[in-house]
Amino acid sequence: xxxxxxxxxxxxxxxxxxxxxxxxxxxxxxxxxxxxxxxxxxxxxxxxxxxxxxxxxxxxxxxxxxxxxxxxxxxxxxxxxxxxxxxxxxxxxxxxxxxxxxxxxxxxxxxxxxxxxxxxxxxxxxxxxxxxxxxxxxxxxxxxxxxxxxxxxxxxxxxxxxxxxxxxxxxxxxxxxxxxxxxxxxxxxxxxxxxxxxxxxxxxxxxxxxxxxxxxxxxxxxxxxxxxxxxxxxxxxxxxxxxxxxxxxxxxxxxxxxxxxxxxxxxxxxxxxxxxxxxxxxxxxxxxxxxxxxxxxxxxxxxxxxxxxxxxxxxxxxxxxxxxxxxxxxxxxxxxxxxxxxxxxxxxxxxxxxxxxxxxx
Amino acid sequence: xxxxxxxxxxxxxxxxxxxxxxxxxxxxxxxxxxxxxxxxxxxxxxxxxxxxxxxxxxxxxxxxxxxxxxxxxxxxxxxxxxxxxxxxxxxxxxxxxxxxxxxxxxxxxxxxxxxxxxxxxxxxxxxxxxxxxxxxxxxxxxxxxxxxxxxxxxxxxxxxxxxxxxxxxxxxxxxxxxxxxxxxxxxxxxxxxxxxxxxxxxxxxxxxxxxxxxxxxxxxxxxxxxxxxxxxxxxxxxxxxxxxxxxxxxxxxxxxxxxxxxxxxxxxxxxxxxxxxxxxxxxxxxxxxxx
Numbered sequence: 233x234x235x236x237x238x239x240x241x242x243x244x245x246x247x248x249x250x251x252x253x254x255x256x257x258x259x260x261x262x263x264x265x266x267x268x269x270x271x272x273x274x275x276x277x278x279x280x281x282x283x284x285x286x287x288x289x290x291x292x293x294x295x296x297x298x299x300x301x302x303x304x305x306x307x308x309x310x311x312x313x314x315x316x317x318x319x320x321x322x323x324x325x326x327x328x329x330x331x332x333x334x335x336x337x338x339x340x341x342x343x344x345x346x347x348x349x350x351x352x353x354x355x356x357x358x359x360x361x362x363x364x365x366x367x368x369x370x371x372x373x374x375x376x377x378x379x380x381x382x383x384x385x386x387x388x389x390x391x392x393x394x395x396x397x398x399x400x401x402x403x404x405x406x407x408x409x410x411x412x413x414x415x416x417x418x419x420x421x422x423x424x425x426x427x428x429x430x431x432x433x434x435x436x437x438x439x440x441x442x443x444x445x446x447x448x449x450x451x452x453x454x455x456x457x458x459x460x461x462x463x464x465x466x467x468x469x470x471x472x473x474x475x476x477x478x479x480x481x482x483x484x485x486x487x488x489x490x491x492x493x494x495x496x497x498x499x500x501x502x503x504x505x506x507x508x509x510x511x512x513x514x515x516x517x518x519x520x521x522x523x524x525x526x527x528x529x530x531x532x533x534x535x536x537x538x539x540x541x542x543x544x545x546x547x548x549x550x551x552x553x554x555x556x557x558x559x560x561x562x563x564x565x566x567x568x569x570x571x572x573x574x575x576x577x578x579x580x581x582x583x584x585x586x587x588x589x590x591x592x593x
Numbered sequence: 594x595x596x597x598x599x600x601x602x603x604x605x606x607x608x609x610x611x612x613x614x615x616x617x618x619x620x621x622x623x624x625x626x627x628x629x630x631x632x633x634x635x636x637x638x639x640x641x642x643x644x645x646x647x648x649x650x651x652x653x654x655x656x657x658x659x660x661x662x663x664x665x666x667x668x669x670x671x672x673x674x675x676x677x678x679x680x681x682x683x684x685x686x687x688x689x690x691x692x693x694x695x696x697x698x699x700x701x702x703x704x705x706x707x708x709x710x711x712x713x714x715x716x717x718x719x720x721x722x723x724x725x726x727x728x729x730x731x732x733x734x735x736x737x738x739x740x741x742x743x744x745x746x747x748x749x750x751x752x753x754x755x756x757x758x759x760x761x762x763x764x765x766x767x768x769x770x771x772x773x774x775x776x777x778x779x780x781x782x783x784x785x786x787x788x789x790x791x792x793x794x795x796x797x798x799x800x801x802x803x804x805x806x807x808x809x810x811x812x813x814x815x816x817x818x819x820x821x822x823x824x825x826x827x828x829x830x831x832x833x834x835x836x837x838x839x840x841x842x843x844x845x846x847x848x849x850x851x852x853x854x855x856x857x858x859x860x861x862x863x864x865x866x867x868x869x870x871x872x873x874x875x876x877x878x879x880x881x882x883x884x
Contacts, residue, residue: 306685
């Protein structure tokens, strides 16, 4: 507030607005390096390691989508497993009809996005808590309907055809790259969406729904958009799941455990930031791998940690980092620089910029 | 005749669903809490009853007298600590905390008691027996007892909320907790009492479910919570008698679905739920009554 009051008194040209407090060029280059290094991993590490990372990709994609729902749009869905299952089954159905499961990935994304429309029409009639259980009932209903079709394996599911042509090493690598691509696209899409106009509306809803409504934000439309994007994202994650498991089982893909995992990872990492789910997924994977031999214990511990964080540290682990370092890997907001202070720029970048900003004749 | 039998069975199981649903409805009506751990708490009550019976060898019916008060106290304590803490931080936190609780309870039960399903064996002829009407209709005593208990519980709740001093306090707090606080009512305590009542009804329902069918760690979410919720929505949000109507409609739909094909039982119930959501989102009883 005081910053705004201070700056309005100054001449307009002395105030600079940037996306980030730090230089974006470095974080952008960093992200590129991370993706490239990740893409090279199948040449470096054993296939057991990449299989574990694929699980991480699935959880990260799911968590990022759940973060969009709960963290920004205020929609607590406990029925996102509906889309995980639908995505997996779309891949299965296309594979039965001869399409390569990898080529089916974009179809699964679009199909789940489209399927989200009628589902939204149904569940959006209910508010907050009842919305949550309605999504759950819807997921259970979809599973029960799919189990009716014996052509896709009925109640027991079936192995995914169309992958027998690959050698196991190659298949693991392809699955890994598919997972990496899906996660990268999902994160990039969320980042671009939150930087743009929808992001402004969503951030307003996140901070105060009533205020957002009264200032003319189209809350309903923004929520529909988020529900569709989250549906498409979770569906694609489900498609990757089907490929990595090599089979589709209705009880497994429609399990509420998926929603538990995505919700816990998001809450632990930090609700309402893009970085939160990434950090949360890392915590999730570490816990899951270390406690793998103790069955469901990792989920119990994750649940307890998530409850504690929801009660006492609402912004999660990333919130703690942000508080101390003012660090944003994905700057979606704006930072106001009062006159005199200069936003940081690398020398290379500033030289480029100054060349672009030649004074007009 | 088979269809008449299906409808009668459906109406009677509706009593059980109403018993599940009224606690959910009460907690939402009074403190705007949608308790996603509702079903798992019913399973906890059922497991507690099994534990008490195995350890002490007391008659089955005595387990109610032990487990229901224990669950009521648990409800009060949970409300005053975890749920109130979440409520103070907003709706989102309440949902996250109760969902977390649900997953923790379910996996905890799985860890300690395995995924095997268990039933509460009664051994009483009155409970396991049945009587015949005509040649094809067979009605179990247990279902009749459960239905009667559900009606008594709903009548009791109705009387308690409308006539007793505490009931008036609960309604006052549900309407406007700040105003009630100004008038000298400690709303946190009143919330605790309401949660205790809700937990007592869910304990009752959980033990009955263990006698009627079988309990496993996942019963709480994939059956009880979803059925209770469907009953609440079909009957109409916030209506106490609506939960009975909703439970009966759900039960009848399931039994008719099962009559067509046994695998359709659960699906038929959900389809009726979705149809109500589309055609009449305010529920079958739109008039707001108690709580």
